[in-house]
Amino acid sequence: SSGINAEYGGTTRDNFKGRQVVRLEYEAYPSMADKVIRELVGEIGGGDVKRVYVAHRVGEVGVSGVSIVVAASSPHRGAAIGFVGKAVDLIKARAPIWKKEWYEDGSVWKKN
Numbered sequence: 001s002s003g004i005n006a007e008y009g010g011t012t013r014d015n016f017k018g019r020q021v022v023r024l025e026y027e028a029y030p031s032m033a034d035k036v037i038r039e040l041v042g043e044i045g046g047g048d049v050k051r052v053y054v055a056h057r058v059g060e061v062g063v064s065g066v067s068i069v070v071a072a073s074s075p076h077r078g079a080a081i082g083f084v085g086k087a088v089d090l091i092k093a094r095a096p097i098w099k100k101e102w103y104e105d106g107s108v109w110k111k112n
Contacts (some may be wrong), residue, residue: 002050002073006080008088010059010068016101022047024085025100026112048079054087056097065094 012024037054053071061067070087074080091097092112099112 001075002015004077004080005071005073007053007069008028008064008079009072010088012063012065012067014062014063016103018051020104021063022104023102024065024067025102025107026056026058026061026067026097028056028058028095028097030058032066035047036095037109041087044083044086047083048074048076049083050074052083052087054091056091056095058097065084081096 012021014021033056037056041052041054049072049074051071053069056068059068068088068091070084070091072083072087074083095112097112098109100107100109107109
């Protein structure tokens with residue numbers, strides 16, 4: 001059985017380096033993103049982690065909206081918390097998901 005559920009929900013901030021953010025827009029190649037995320041989850045390895053959930057939105061996400069959720073359950077907190085942290089970092093670095101940050105005065109595509 002699991003003694004801990006660790007969750008991460010990444011939300012849209014209202015500013016970036018002094019610029020007012022009004023929304024984010026995500027694009028992805030869904031089948032490739034799903035494949036890469038599944039591979040990353042396998043690469044991290046389960047260890048004591050019993051269950052994993054990962055979801056990343058595409059389309060527009062307003063300020064305070066949730067863009068990504070990663071959750072893991074484990075009998076021990078270290079395994080679940082460690083898994084969630086590694087998964088978020090790897091997904092942001094390697095999943096084919098692209099982010100456009102919209103400001104009051106324009107927009108820019110950024111690395112997710």
